[in-house]
Amino acid sequence: MNDLRDLYQEVILDHNKRPRNFRILPQPTHHADGVNPLCGDRISVFLDIDDDIIQDISFQGAGCAISSASASLMTEALKGKPVAEIEHLFEAFHTVVTTNSECPKGLGKLSVLAGVRDYPSRVKCATLAWHAVRAALEQHKQPVATE
Amino acid sequence: MSALPVLTTVPASNTSLDLTGIRAEFPILRQQIHGKPLVYLDNAASVQKPNAVINAISDCYSRYYANIHRGVHLLSERSTIAYEGAREKVRAFLNAASVREIIFTRGTTESINLVASSFGGNTVKAGDEIVITGMEHHSNIVPWQLLCQRTGAVLKVVPFTDAGELILEEYERLLNSGRVKLAVFVHISNALGTINPVKTMVDLARARGIPTLIDGAQAIAHLKVDIQELDCDFYAFSGHKVYGPSGVGVLYGKQILLEAMPPYQGGGDMISVVTFEKTEYADLPNKFEAGTPNIAGVIGLGAALDWVNQLGLSTVAAHENDLLDDATVQLLEIPGLSIMGTARDKAALVAFTLQDIHPHDIGTILDREGVAIRAGHHCAQPVMQRYGVPATARASFAVYNTSDEVNALVKALWKVKELFS
Numbered sequence: 001m002n003d004l005r006d007l008y009q010e011v012i013l014d015h016n017k018r019p020r021n022f023r024i025l026p027q028p029t030h031h032a033d034g035v036n037p038l039c040g041d042r043i044s045v046f047l048d049i050d051d052d053i054i055q056d057i058s059f060q061g062a063g064c065a066i067s068s069a070s071a072s073l074m075t076e077a078l079k080g081k082p083v084a085e086i087e088h089l090f091e092a093f094h095t096v097v098t099t100n101s102e103c104p105k106g107l108g109k110l111s112v113l114a115g116v117r118d119y120p121s122r123v124k125c126a127t128l129a130w131h132a133v134r135a136a137l138e139q140h141k142q143p144v145a146t147e
Numbered sequence: 148m149s150a151l152p153v154l155t156t157v158p159a160s161n162t163s164l165d166l167t168g169i170r171a172e173f174p175i176l177r178q179q180i181h182g183k184p185l186v187y188l189d190n191a192a193s194v195q196k197p198n199a200v201i202n203a204i205s206d207c208y209s210r211y212y213a214n215i216h217r218g219v220h221l222l223s224e225r226s227t228i229a230y231e232g233a234r235e236k237v238r239a240f241l242n243a244a245s246v247r248e249i250i251f252t253r254g255t256t257e258s259i260n261l262v263a264s265s266f267g268g269n270t271v272k273a274g275d276e277i278v279i280t281g282m283e284h285h286s287n288i289v290p291w292q293l294l295c296q297r298t299g300a301v302l303k304v305v306p307f308t309d310a311g312e313l314i315l316e317e318y319e320r321l322l323n324s325g326r327v328k329l330a331v332f333v334h335i336s337n338a339l340g341t342i343n344p345v346k347t348m349v350d351l352a353r354a355r356g357i358p359t360l361i362d363g364a365q366a367i368a369h370l371k372v373d374i375q376e377l378d379c380d381f382y383a384f385s386g387h388k389v390y391g392p393s394g395v396g397v398l399y400g401k402q403i404l405l406e407a408m409p410p411y412q413g414g415g416d417m418i419s420v421v422t423f424e425k426t427e428y429a430d431l432p433n434k435f436e437a438g439t440p441n442i443a444g445v446i447g448l449g450a451a452l453d454w455v456n457q458l459g460l461s462t463v464a465a466h467e468n469d470l471l472d473d474a475t476v477q478l479l480e481i482p483g484l485s486i487m488g489t490a491r492d493k494a495a496l497v498a499f500t501l502q503d504i505h506p507h508d509i510g511t512i513l514d515r516e517g518v519a520i521r522a523g524h525h526c527a528q529p530v531m532q533r534y535g536v537p538a539t540a541r542a543s544f545a546v547y548n549t550s551d552e553v554n555a556l557v558k559a560l561w562k563v564k565e566l567f568s
Contacts, residue, residue: 122511
């Protein structure tokens with residue numbers, strides 16, 4: 001049970017139960033869907049970008065605790081940030097959930113998902129929302145898939 | 148989903164299965180997962196292999212392997228005899244009339260694609276209809292959709308009740324359109340466990356001159372299939388669901404239909420004479436087995452069927468039904484757990500949701516307890532849509548499972564609840 005608590009930390013369980021920014025933006029400047037064909041999870045992300053700053057960001061969809069919490073934490077981390085920072089954060093986040101390296105500084109609350117690194121089959125759950133944001137910035141019309 | 152399942156009435160098996168002995172025949176079961184004994188309950192996805200099968204494959208490669216049907220040397224003869232011997236074992240297992248009706252494929256999926264491409268391409272025209280059911284696996288949906296796209300034919304879908312039982316009146320109504328060229332349906336649903344009344348469904352179609360294909364992937368290891376009594380036109384199954392290797396499967400087809408069908412793939416072994424002007428095809432079953440087949444796999448499948456015969460399918464089914472009843476009762480004691488698929492006639496699997504906990508989370512937590520289950524849409528997304536859930540968790544049983552393992556599943560599910568409380 002203890003090692004499971006490393007994955008399902010309180011913060012994750014909380015964000016799963018009460019996801020932040022869980023809504024549709026009425027007029028997003030950027031929007032994309034992400035799907036995980038393996039499990040059928042589907043997530044939509046909405047961004048309102050002005051002056052290269054993420055003024056607002058939200059998501060909707062159905063997924064497991066890891067993908068929901070990750071999406072929720074991501075929206076909190078990205079709101080108000082310059083667009084240029086998304087790639088840096090995603091890269092740092094990706095490193096944290098896939099390798100045993102130290103948590104890079106500046107990840108903040110996102111580092112609670114570090115436990116995913118011990119569950120390779122769940123990495124895609126943790127990165128789905130990030131892939132969707134990247135797709136939104138690239139203006140993908142088709143849903144982006146984790147596979 | 149709210150209806151309580153009616154438990155199957157099969158009594159505890161009188162024929163005592165030597166479970167310890169059976170488990171000893173499966174080397175993979177003797178291991179720990181995350182420090183806990185492996186409890187393998189993902190048998191509907193793929194079942195584990197007994198020594199009899201592992202040794203048959205190893206024997207083939209280490210003692211007599213060579214290509215079949217063409218060598219003049221002894222190893223080729225021995226491989227050919229073993230390969231064709233497996234075909235006879237499949238024939239006998241299904242009680243088909245002739246080995247010419249047994250085609251080896253890569254699995255259920257390829258068997259169905261063969262029929263969709265060869266029989267469908269030859270028979271189905273624009274405006275025709277193919278009747279399928281709402282509880283099909285993707286492998287018995289997509290090949291028919293592709294056929295419809297190629298030909299302009301239309302799929303007609305038989306709905307099912309909340310309990311997961313096909314509405315036979317609707318099936319009959321769809322058959323009556325006069326445009327139906329084929330009816331295809333699953334024998335046992337992999338997502339719900341429902342055992343469909345396939346004999347009745349074949350009879351209803353036959354009365355209207357409509358051929359039938361049955362997806363037997365989930366049935367082959369749990370139910371006795373007598374093809375001549377069933378009288379369907381095509382029956383497809385996979386080796387890996389019946390204790391045999393993956394990558395090998397079977398298509399049973401009625402000889403008269405197979406003879407009229409064009410080849411599915413061209414290549415070696417399926418011809419009798421080739422010139423650049425014209426090719427004469429080989430007789431059945433070789434016409435449908437282009438190229439060097441999965442020789443050791445087919446031989447392994449033969450060994451698997453021998454192994455199942457030795458136990459007796461009815462003994463196997465009685466044991467699995469006991470496990471299913473036990474699991475059903477215990478799972479329903481967990482508050483917030485709903486079972487999806489409560490048909491009166493049900494095979495050895497139980498699909499469920501637990502409150503709003505996503506099945507993937509359930510699967511991960513169970514895995515840490517050593518319990519392997521399937522979580523997801525089970526390649527049956529229309530079934531998930533029917534119940535309005537993105538996914539379910541599924542525990543499925545094989546002959547080597549024990550009531551202790553059912554208890555381990557239930558105990559682990561209580562842990563899931565505790566973690567997500």
